[in-house]
Amino acid sequence: MSRKARVIHGCEVAGLDVFVPVVRLLSGEEPSRQIAEFGRSVGIPLLALGVFLLVWAGVASQIETSIGRVPGPAAVWEQGKALVGDHYAERTKEAQFYERMEGLKEKYAEEGRPWKDRRYSGKPTFLDQVGTSLATVFAGFVIASVVAVPIGILCGLSPTFYAAMNPLIQIFKPVSPLAWLPIVMIMVSALYTAENPFFEKSFISSAVTVALCSLWPTLINTAVGVASVEKDHLNVARVLQLSRFSTVRKIVIPSALPFIFTGLRLSLGVGWMVLIAAEMLAQNPGLGKFVWDMFQNGSSQTLAQIMVAVFTIGIIGSLLDRMMITLQNAVSYDVRSS
Amino acid sequence: MSLFLDIVQLKKSYPTKDGEAVIVEGFDLKMDAGEFVCLIGHSGCGKSTVLSMLAGLNDITDGNALVGGREVRGAGPDRGVVFQAPCLLPWLSARENVMIGVDQVYAHGTAQERLEIAEYYLARVGLDDAMDKRPAELSLGMQQRVGLARAFALAPRMLLLDEPFGMLDSLTRNELQDVLLELWQRDRKTALMVTHDVDEALFLADRVVMMTNGPRARVGKILDVTLPRPRDRAKIIEYPGYYPLRSVLISFLEEQENARDDTRSKAA
Numbered sequence: 349m350s351r352k353a354r355v356i357h358g359c360e361v362a363g364l365d366v367f368v369p370v371v372r373l374l375s376g377e378e379p380s381r382q383i384a385e386f387g388r389s390v391g392i393p394l395l396a397l398g399v400f401l402l403v404w405a406g407v408a409s410q411i412e413t414s415i416g417r418v419p420g421p422a423a424v425w426e427q428g429k430a431l432v433g434d435h436y437a438e439r440t441k442e443a444q445f446y447e448r449m450e451g452l453k454e455k456y457a458e459e460g461r462p463w464k465d466r467r468y469s470g471k472p473t474f475l476d477q478v479g480t481s482l483a484t485v486f487a488g489f490v491i492a493s494v495v496a497v498p499i500g501i502l503c504g505l506s507p508t509f510y511a512a513m514n515p516l517i518q519i520f521k522p523v524s525p526l527a528w529l530p531i532v533m534i535m536v537s538a539l540y541t542a543e544n545p546f547f548e549k550s551f552i553s554s555a556v557t558v559a560l561c562s563l564w565p566t567l568i569n570t571a572v573g574v575a576s577v578e579k580d581h582l583n584v585a586r587v588l589q590l591s592r593f594s595t596v597r598k599i600v601i602p603s604a605l606p607f608i609f610t611g612l613r614l615s616l617g618v619g620w621m622v623l624i625a626a627e628m629l630a631q632n633p634g635l636g637k638f639v640w641d642m643f644q645n646g647s648s649q650t651l652a653q654i655m656v657a658v659f660t661i662g663i664i665g666s667l668l669d670r671m672m673i674t675l676q677n678a679v680s681y682d683v684r685s686s
Numbered sequence: 687m688s689l690f691l692d693i694v695q696l697k698k699s700y701p702t703k704d705g706e707a708v709i710v711e712g713f714d715l716k717m718d719a720g721e722f723v724c725l726i727g728h729s730g731c732g733k734s735t736v737l738s739m740l741a742g743l744n745d746i747t748d749g750n751a752l753v754g755g756r757e758v759r760g761a762g763p764d765r766g767v768v769f770q771a772p773c774l775l776p777w778l779s780a781r782e783n784v785m786i787g788v789d790q791v792y793a794h795g796t797a798q799e800r801l802e803i804a805e806y807y808l809a810r811v812g813l814d815d816a817m818d819k820r821p822a823e824l825s826l827g828m829q830q831r832v833g834l835a836r837a838f839a840l841a842p843r844m845l846l847l848d849e850p851f852g853m854l855d856s857l858t859r860n861e862l863q864d865v866l867l868e869l870w871q872r873d874r875k876t877a878l879m880v881t882h883d884v885d886e887a888l889f890l891a892d893r894v895v896m897m898t899n900g901p902r903a904r905v906g907k908i909l910d911v912t913l914p915r916p917r918d919r920a921k922i923i924e925y926p927g928y929y930p931l932r933s934v935l936i937s938f939l940e941e942q943e944n945a946r947d948d949t950r951s952k953a954a
Binding site: 580581583584586587588589590594598599602603605681 | 741742743760761762763765766767769771773775776777778786787790791820822840
C-alpha cells in the first residue's frame with residue numbers, strides 16, 4: 349500500500365471519512381472533484397446547521413414563558429461559557445481552600461493542637477456532572493458487556509439455551525429504566541453495605557440501571573453473530589478436529605466480532621440515553637441531576653442552562669457513537685478489510 | 687500397489703415428505719495408495735456428496751468407506767480437504783490460515799518448526815510475498831493457493847479436492863493445476879478430486895471415474911489414463927492416446943445427458 353492509501357485507510361477506520369477528500373486534494377488527485385466532495389461532506393452540513401440556528405433564533409424570540417423569553421443560540425452559548433467559567437472559578441476556590449488548610453495545619457502543628465483533615469465541600473459544577481455521567485455510563489456499559497457477551501455466545505451456540513433465555517429476553521428487553529430504577533436502588537441499599545464504599549451507592553445504582561437497559565442489543569447481536577457463523581468456516585474446524593473450546597475461540601468469536609461490536613455500539617447509545625433519565629429520577633449525580641436542579645431553580649437562566657445540557661448530552665452521545673464506529677471498523681474484516 | 691481407499695455400496699439419501707430422496711446408491715470404488723483419481727459427472731449428480739461423505743462432513747446413509755483400512759467416522763486432519771470456495775478465515779492472514787491447521791496437527795512441534803512448515807508450503811504454492819495478506823487482499827486464485835497449502839501442510843494421508851478450481855478463470859486454473867500436480871508428485875498422496883472439466887481430469891488423473899446422473903447415481907465407467915508422467919500441458923495433447931481418451935469421456939457425458947433428456951420427455 350502506498351503512503352497515501354495508508355493515510356486514507358486510516359481515516360476510514362477512524363471514522364474520519366470527511367478528511368479523505370482533503371488527503372486526496374493534498375496529493376493533487378483530481379482537485380475539482382475533491383473540492384466538490386469536501387463541499388458535500390462538510391459544506392452542506394455546516395449550511396444546514398446555520399439554517400437551524402437562524403430558525404431557532406427567530407422562533408425563540410417570539411415565545412414568552414413564565415420564566416422569561418426562550419433563549420436563542422447566542423444566549424445558550426453565553427450560558428455555556430458561564431458554566432465552564434463557574435467550573436474554573438470553583439476549582440480556584442477549592443485550591444485556595446486547601447492552601448488555607450495547609451497554612452492552618454502548620455499553625456496547629458506549631459501550637460501543638462490536634463489537626464483533622466477537612467474536605468472541600470463545594471457543590472459539583474456542570475463539568476463535574478459531565479464527568480460523573482461519563483464514568484457512570486462506562487461502568488454500566490462494562491457491566492452490560494461482561495454479562496451480555498458470554499450469554500449471547502451461549503445463546504448463539506446452543507439453540508436449547510437460546511430457547512431457555514428467549515422468554516426472559518422478550519420480557520425484560522422493553523422495560524423502561526424508570527421501572528428498573530426503584531428496584532435497583534432498594535437492592536443496592538440492601539446488598540451494597542461496605543464500611544467505606546469506594547463507589548457511591550448512587551453511582552452503583554445508576555450504573556446497574558444503565559446495564560440492565562443496555563445489555564440487550566449486545567446480547568441479541570452476539571447471539572445472531574455466533575449463530576450465523578459460516579458453515580464453511582465451521583467445516584474448517586471439523587476437518588482440523590478443533591476442540592469445541594478452540595472452535596469457539598478461534599473460529600466462532602472472531603467471525604462474530606463485527607456483530608458483537610455492532611451490538612456494543614447500540615448498547616452504549618441506549619446506555620447514554622437511559623443514564624440521563626435514571627440520574628434525573630434518582631437524584632444521582634450527573635447530567636440528569638443537573639437538568640433537574642436547573643428545572644427546580646426556575647431562574648431566568650434555567651432554560652439556557654438546560655439547553656446547554658441538551659447540547660452537551662447530544663454531542664457526547666454522538667462522540668461515543670463515533671468512537672464505537674471506529675472500533676467497529678477496526679475489527680470488521682470483510683467490510684473494509686484492505 | 688496396495689489398496690488404500692475402499693468404498694463399498696455407498697449410499698446417501700435424505701428423507702423428504704414424498705419419501706426417501708436417494709442421491710447416491712451402490713457406489714463402489716477402490717483406489718491404490720498414491721493414486722490420483724478424478725471423479726467426473728454432470729453437475730448435481732452427487733459427486734460432491736460422495737467426496738464430502740469421505741471427508742466426514744456429510745453422514746453416510748449406508749455402505750462403507752475405508753480410508754487406509756480405517757472406517758470413515760466424522761472429519762479429521764488425516765484427510766486434507768480443498769473446497770470449491772477457498773474457505774479461508776477472513777480475519778486471518780494467509781500464514782495464520784495455514785498455521786491454524788499446522789498448530790493442530792503438529793501440536794508436539796516447537797512454534798518455530800510449525801511456522802517453518804506453514805511457510806514452506808506457502809512458498810511452494812508461490813505465495814512467498816503474500817503470507818501476511820488477508821484473504822480479501824488476495825485474488826481468488828491466490829486464495830485457492832492458500833487452500834492447497836493448508837491441505838498439504840496437514841501432511842494428510844489422503845487429499846479430497848471438491849472442484850477446487852471450478853470458480854477460477856481458465857488461465858488461473860491452468861496455473862493451479864500445475865501447482866497441484868507439482869505438490870502431488872513430490873509425495874504422491876492418494877488423491878480424489880471432483881471435477882466436471884474433461885481436460886483437467888485427463889491432465890491430472892491416473893484414472894477417471896465417471897458417475898451416472900442422479901438420482902441413485904453410481905459409478906458408470908472407469909477410464910485408465912495411460913498418459914506418461916510427468917505430464918506437460920503443452921505436450922500432453924500431442925500424445926496419440928489423448929484424443930481417444932477424451933472422446934470416451936465426452937461420449938459418456940453425452941450419453942448421460944441424452945438419458946436425462948429422455949426421462950424428462952417421458953415424464954412430460
